Amino acid sequence: MVGLLFSGLAATLIAPFIVRLPVRRAAWLPGIFPAAIFAYLLFSLPAMHTSRERIASLAWVPSLEVDLTFRLDGLGFLFSLLIALIGLLVVLYASDYLQGHPQLGRFYAALMLFMTAMLGVVWSDHLLGLFVFWELTSISSYLLIGFNHEEESSRKAALQALLVTGGGGLALLAGLVLLGLSGGTFALSTLNLRGEVLRASPAYPLAVGLILLGALTKSAQFPFHFWLPGAMAAPTPVSAYLHSATMVKAGVYLLARLNPALGGTPLWNTLLVCFGLITLAGGAFLALSQHDLKRLLAYTTVGALGGMVFLLGIGTPLAVKAALTFLLAHALYKGALFLVAGGIDHATHTRDIRSLSGLARAMPWTASGALLAGASMFGLPPTFGFVAKELLYESTLAHPAAGWLILFVFLAMIGMGLVSAWVAIRPFLGPLSFHHAHENSWLLWGPPLLLGSLGILAGWQATAVGELLIQPAATAILGEAQKVKLSLWHGITPYFLLSLATMALAAMAYLWSKPVQKSIERFFAHLAPLGPERGYRRAMNGLIHLANFQTNLWQNGYLRVYILFIILTTLALATGALLFNAQGLHLPAFTPPRFYEVLLIGIILAGVGAVVRTTSRLATIALLGTVGLSISLIYLLYSAPDLAIVQFAVETLTVILFVLVIYRLPKFTRIQGQPARWFDLFVALAGGTLMTLLVLLVTSETFVSLVSPYFNASSLPLAKGRNVVNVILVDFRGFDTLGEITVLSLAAIGVFALLRLVSQDRKKP
Amino acid sequence: MNGRSLLLNVAVRYLMPLLLIFSVFLLLRGHNEVGGGFVGGLVAAAAFMLYAIAHSPAEVHDLLPVSPRTLFTLGLFMALLSGLLPVFGNQPFQTGLWLPEPLPVLGKVGTPFLFDTGVYLLVIGVILHILLTLAED
Structure with missing residues (x-):
């Protein structure tokens, strides 16, 4: 398992290069990774069936007892299967969809990164490991939504998705830490055995709140649902994969995963049922006001995710099975429909359902894929969607408050049925609206057709699917062995009648599509200004205003003001600290200075004096350089050759840097009046005095260091180096150095960007 | 920089x-004597x-086999x-091998040496990247 994750990271790195190999179909090569996962899963299938788990562990930070433990159980298996299967299809699909795109390499790199991260999420058994991968999915999703980064709308949508899911991620981190602390362990599998303790702990409500915030933002639940339709700016294969089949289900996964630890309380159940139900109904009805194929699908995805959260909130074994069945059915049909939408877009360059019609004749294969997937979404027997819908009704009817709940669910399902007809049937019937439309290559119609057929196959073989996939997953969620018997036909039951009524009403609504759509549009036109997206926009604008305000306040552009502030703050704080903790100053015994010391001090003083008097910038720099070099000689005298040589080199480069900069500065002028200069003198003297005092104080303390003797003693035996300074830098404190050099690289990029921006601004008239 | x-x-x-x-000498002896990648x-x-001042920043670019940006990326990766x-x-992570x-x-070769070489390349790359950009326009 660890090997697979590492090969995913490796695939991320090499993907940009291998897709450019001069081989036919080089863009298929990244598909090896999901194919390998798929193969691995097939080999694990027997183990899953007997409820055995696969575990792999990798020491990460042993000193903090943080290990990367991975565990593959029934729940993880179901998710990994979707990740691998749809991942493979998406790689193939994209090889044609994005053929010849100049940034194809970047696309595949981000896609591979996402796959790895998503696998990490569903395999991690350590809370922090899970969190790291969770965030990684947000980041790779950001990169993929913003793939067409030259369009402003893409960038905005990407940022919005990142801020919403990333913000939720922060809450999640806090929640997971609380959970880990109150459970006494960060291992998920152990936590799930300590549910009693966790639910009784005082931190429980807060932990649940924070974790829910993380899960609900990720799975686009109300009121955070708005980022998902925005995310449709991503290329269609990405929407099919991340924003319908896998990533958005990570929130559902987390809720399911933590069910044994946190679930079963009134708080948990009520919250999930409420948020899930609002999202289910809201998503389905928001969808009805849309015309764009992808946005129609996005809103129904929001609704479907709401349905899964709702079912997990009901929490009965039946509801959990229903949630899993719905999840699988949804991934199959929604993935397929997104790919169909992409195919239509590819062939006709539009996704507006009002202008699409009659495509069945031009694109028969795409149409059959759409029909199969649409039937599953509509819930026609014998599709898997039918099985899922029956279970949904059955679990809802068993709830104590069934009367209200069923009404919402029923209406939402009618809405979804209507949308499925709009997406899967309407573009293909009637007179052909695009005479240039033609069937795409098999790479664009094959994957949706396969997914659609799988939906039918799963419905037909519902019993086997239930036993092989749903049963192990339900066992993992509920924490005790489950028997799952899915079947297509239950006889005439209340939920079967409900299902029939849904289909009938949806079909009738389809026949009156135009008036239905009109009235819903009018309704939402009144409602639109109240949506949560407005709150998001306001918050963002407010943040930018605040940032502008405080930047103008502090970053006023006067270097001397900055320095003044820095020195005055240091002075105030240090003086305060000294006054409160004064320890008596022991002056060291006076030793007569050596000749070179006097000489060097003389040079430094002369240099400083001249710097203050001169009016030439070049002279200032040269004089400051003299001061710096003298200081490096002082280091040498006091046997710190490492410091001396670094100081020497830095000083040289600083002078060069200054010389390059002064070319850009305006002519030297004295802006300040005489009083200000007296004040500056006072500040400078005070600063100097304080530093001197501090040095004297520090040296007069008898300071016992535990670290230095250790470093001195173990430098050679442990790190095989005699130069302790360098050994500390590259070995003992190597991690710090790694951080520092990363910052250094970022600084270089930042400086470059700033300089280029400035010079571009100047070039503009 | 005109006056040659x-x-x-x-x-x-x-x-x-x-x-x-x-500079290479400093890098190599760094582990035992005064010196090091930085x-x-x-x-x-x-x-x-120095070369850039004597000739021109563009000629430094010609002199280098890769751009400074590539250089510091390479260093960071190393x-x-x-x-x-x-x-x-x-x-x-970061156990010395x-x-x-x-x-x-080269002397003793191990991962800390590789690390130090990375630092060496990165420092060159970062400084040249900043200074040459400043010097160019």
């Missing part, structure tokens, strides 16, 4: 190789900047790789 100086030109021709050799990188960067190598051997026998000229 013949003296500087000739001096740089001899100084630059010396400085570069000195200082070595600074010295090498200073050598290139440092990261040196930390990751032990992970593949199931040891914690050493070849059993010292190599001629």
Whole structure:
């Protein structure tokens, strides 16, 4: 398992290069990774069936007892299967969809990164490991939504998705830490055995709140649902994969995963049922006001995710099975429909359902894929969607408050049925609206057709699917062995009648599509200004205003003001600290200075004096350089050759840097009046005095260091180096150095960007 | 940087190789004596900047086989790789691994040395990136 994750990271790195190999179909090569996962899963299938788990562990930070433990159980298996299967299809699909795109390499790199991260999420058994991968999915999703980064709308949508899911991620981190602390362990599998303790702990409500915030933002639940339709700016294969089949289900996964630890309380159940139900109904009805194929699908995805959260909130074994069945059915049909939408877009360059019609004749294969997937979404027997819908009704009817709940669910399902007809049937019937439309290559119609057929196959073989996939997953969620018997036909039951009524009403609504759509549009036109997206926009604008305000306040552009502030703050704080903790100053015994010391001090003083008097910038720099070099000689005298040589080199480069900069500065002028200069003198003297005092104080303390003797003693035996300074830098404190050099690289990029921006601004008239 | 100086030109021709050799020398001896990747990188960067002043920033670009940006990216990757190598051997990140026998000229070779070389390249890259960008326009 660890090997697979590492090969995913490796695939991320090499993907940009291998897709450019001069081989036919080089863009298929990244598909090896999901194919390998798929193969691995097939080999694990027997183990899953007997409820055995696969575990792999990798020491990460042993000193903090943080290990990367991975565990593959029934729940993880179901998710990994979707990740691998749809991942493979998406790689193939994209090889044609994005053929010849100049940034194809970047696309595949981000896609591979996402796959790895998503696998990490569903395999991690350590809370922090899970969190790291969770965030990684947000980041790779950001990169993929913003793939067409030259369009402003893409960038905005990407940022919005990142801020919403990333913000939720922060809450999640806090929640997971609380959970880990109150459970006494960060291992998920152990936590799930300590549910009693966790639910009784005082931190429980807060932990649940924070974790829910993380899960609900990720799975686009109300009121955070708005980022998902925005995310449709991503290329269609990405929407099919991340924003319908896998990533958005990570929130559902987390809720399911933590069910044994946190679930079963009134708080948990009520919250999930409420948020899930609002999202289910809201998503389905928001969808009805849309015309764009992808946005129609996005809103129904929001609704479907709401349905899964709702079912997990009901929490009965039946509801959990229903949630899993719905999840699988949804991934199959929604993935397929997104790919169909992409195919239509590819062939006709539009996704507006009002202008699409009659495509069945031009694109028969795409149409059959759409029909199969649409039937599953509509819930026609014998599709898997039918099985899922029956279970949904059955679990809802068993709830104590069934009367209200069923009404919402029923209406939402009618809405979804209507949308499925709009997406899967309407573009293909009637007179052909695009005479240039033609069937795409098999790479664009094959994957949706396969997914659609799988939906039918799963419905037909519902019993086997239930036993092989749903049963192990339900066992993992509920924490005790489950028997799952899915079947297509239950006889005439209340939920079967409900299902029939849904289909009938949806079909009738389809026949009156135009008036239905009109009235819903009018309704939402009144409602639109109240949506949560407005709150998001306001918050963002407010943040930018605040940032502008405080930047103008502090970053006023006067270097001397900055320095003044820095020195005055240091002075105030240090003086305060000294006054409160004064320890008596022991002056060291006076030793007569050596000749070179006097000489060097003389040079430094002369240099400083001249710097203050001169009016030439070049002279200032040269004089400051003299001061710096003298200081490096002082280091040498006091046997710190490492410091001396670094100081020497830095000083040289600083002078060069200054010389390059002064070319850009305006002519030297004295802006300040005489009083200000007296004040500056006072500040400078005070600063100097304080530093001197501090040095004297520090040296007069008898300071016992535990670290230095250790470093001195173990430098050679442990790190095989005699130069302790360098050994500390590259070995003992190597991690710090790694951080520092990363910052250094970022600084270089930042400086470059700033300089280029400035010079571009100047070039503009 | 217009006013070219013949003296500087000739001096740089001899100084630059010396400085570069000195920087590598600093890098190599760093583990046991005074020196190290950071200082070595600074010295090498200073050598290139000297060349830039004597000739022109563009000529430094021609002189370098890769752009400074590539250089510091490479350095960062090298440092990261040196930390990751032990992970593949199931040891914690950044465990020092050493070849059993010292190599001629290079001396003892291990992941900290790789790390230091990464730092060396990164320092050169970062400084040249900033200074040459400043000098260019």
